[in-house]
Amino acid sequence: MEYTFESKPGTTGFILCCQCGTQIEPNPSNMCVACLRTQVDITEGIPKQGVLYFCRNCERYLQPPNHWVAAQLESRELLSVCLKKLGGGLKTVRLIDAGFVWTEPHSQRIKTKLTVQKEVLNGAVLQQVFVVEFIVKNHMCDDCHRVEAKDFWRACVQIRQKTKHKKTFYYLEQIILKHKAHVNTVNIKPCHEGLDFFYIQQQDARKL
Ligand SMILES: [Zn+2]
C-alpha cells in the first residue's frame, strides 16, 4: 500500500509528528505518513477477496443476482463486474483509478488494482492503492443448462386427456404459443394420452 498527501498550497515550515516526533510538513492530522498509516486504513470496509462465477460455455460472468455479462479478460465489462462485487464499501471512498494486475490466464484468478482517496482526520486526504483478488469459479448459467441438459429438470407438468381426438391439444398448443408459456421449457415429451413438460425452475412450470 502507498500513502500520499495532496499538497496544499501556501504551507511553509515544518512541525513535529504528534506521535513519533519526526519533522514533517504540516498537515491537518499533525502526523507523519508512517504514523497515519498505523492509525487509518481507508480501505477498511472494502473486501480484498471475492468470487466470480464464470460460465465456460458462453464465456459470461455472473453479475448478481442473476445477470450474466459477456466479458473478455482485462475488459471494461469485467472490471465493472468486479467493482460491483465490492458492494457498498467502495462508496465510502473516492475511486481514482481501477485496472487489472496481470494474472496467468489459466490461473482462475483475477486481480484488480484500485486507487482510492478519502478525507480523514480534519481534512487530510489519504490515498491508498490496493489489490483485490477474485477467484474464478466455473458455474454453468441457466441458459446453457437449458440447452446442455435436456433431461435436467426440477419440475414437470403432465397434461392428459381421455378422448381419442387431438383437437384439444391443438387448441392448447395455440394458447401456449400465444402466451409464450413454452419459453423456459427444457423438454417436451409425448406420452400415453398426453404430454409432459419439463422445467428447471418450479416457477416456470407454474406459469404453464
Ligand atoms: Zn510519526
Ligand SMILES: [Zn+2]
Ligand atoms: Zn452460459
